[in-house]
Amino acid sequence: MLRGADEDQGSEAVPAIVRLNLMANEVPERQIPSQEAAVGGSVLDVNRLTVSFDHTVILADLSFTVARGASLAVIGPNGAGKTVLFRALIGAIAHEGTIRWAPGTRFGYVPQKLDIERDLPITGRDLLRAKLTIARARKEDALRALERVDLREEVLVKPIGSMSGGQFQRLLVAFALIGKPDVLLLDEPAAGVDVPGQEALNAALRRLQQEEAITTLLISHDLSVVYHYASTVLCLARQQAYLGAPQAVLTPERLSEVYGTPISFHFHDDHGR
Template identity: 35%
Template sequence: MNAIEVKNLTVVFDSQKILDNISFQIDEGSFTAVIGPNGSGKTTLFRTILGLIPFSGEIKIFSQSIKSEKVKKLIGYVAQHFTFDQTFPVTVAEFLYLNLAKENRKSAQRNIKHALEELDIDKFSNKKIGEISGGQLQRVLVARAILNTPRILLLDEAAAGIDIVGQKEFYHIIKHLNEEHKTTILTVSHEVNFVHSYSQRILCLNKKLFCDGLVKEVLNEKNLIKLYGEYSLHRFHHHEEDSLPHFHHHEEDSLPHFHHHG
């Protein structure tokens, strides 16, 4: 069954096409990554799926229109940037409870406990939200997104700013949600090495959909050049300070290998 179906999606801001006639389907229970350069429309795509941006075309969630309030409850979302006053005097558990204010206390406590355990952060539940690390905060934000057990989880560069070890732990937990609970994952990432390791499928986006398929089929030099431009291989090979992963192809293996130099 299709968890997400997008047909002829176009988004226009100030007479400029941000997304241009995009169509794709996401299978229920799959793990899909969206890659593309800055300004390619990745965040716009997610916000459109969430019903936050006007569009032309069609978007369905489990065969239902995204205009339905019932459908919106099926989606959890972690935004690219989250800012808050670090002196805000609430614990991790209290922060999550703020998102469940309409539920009775017992039900809310049960949901919070479950979400914290799923993200392996239950030991931080009584810590002040401003005292935890960036990687721990990202897990808290995912815990918030899964409080109501969504069937789809949208992650917009949710691991950005976390060190390599933290990113590996983060994606391992997301993969657990995907495999154990059949949560459909759609993630935006610039870290192609993690995309390669954890995703089953990739959408290559730069306003238009340049490629769409299994990781082993589409993650190659030709498509990366098509997506990021001719300069991309130079960046992958030579810029150690760059945030993009470093691309090395091993002759004995048909799959590309990615190494991040930090």
């Protein structure tokens, strides 16, 4: 499949979001002081997205743009609509407003912790083989994906319900990587995974982002991960939404306001991203 991405090589450092409309009622539209994404350089264009279930508005009038190669982190308290936003983006739920992916965009989606029956007779190999057929990809694609998430092939003979949380999440990332996606949507991939598993997963994601020009959209509660690996942060809260560079959004004042409770989050800016 042809992709129109190649003319936009050097824009990976451009913050993903150029504009965000806040709730229509009181707060004025806020311009994020950033370079405008080059025309045609955006992979995702969301305009006035509104999602409601049974007359309860979950997302209201949300507009943003994601540049190719950007890494956007979505944060916010529980119930702010982060997962709903992703489900709308992949076309799984009805919404108002427009969601425009660049033509030919292929995405990989890694869901929040799935509840898999322990005795479900589906192995890791069954799942990856299914994706190979669906994406019309070759076996080498699967091997490469496994390598990138650092998952050994022996693990694949296990039924997916009996894998450890970390193994299964990395399997899902590998699944998402088969078929050469342009965009990865990751919904709290490390939730419910123990600390070593989280580290392996985060390392795998970091490698992907550094070595390939995959655009990533990541929902995370781990603010230090967000701070160090995201080029832009979209913070969803019930009343409003904020976005901008991590340094601008992840301030103690903003976080206290959004989460409704004082949050002491200290960044160590010595790492440099």
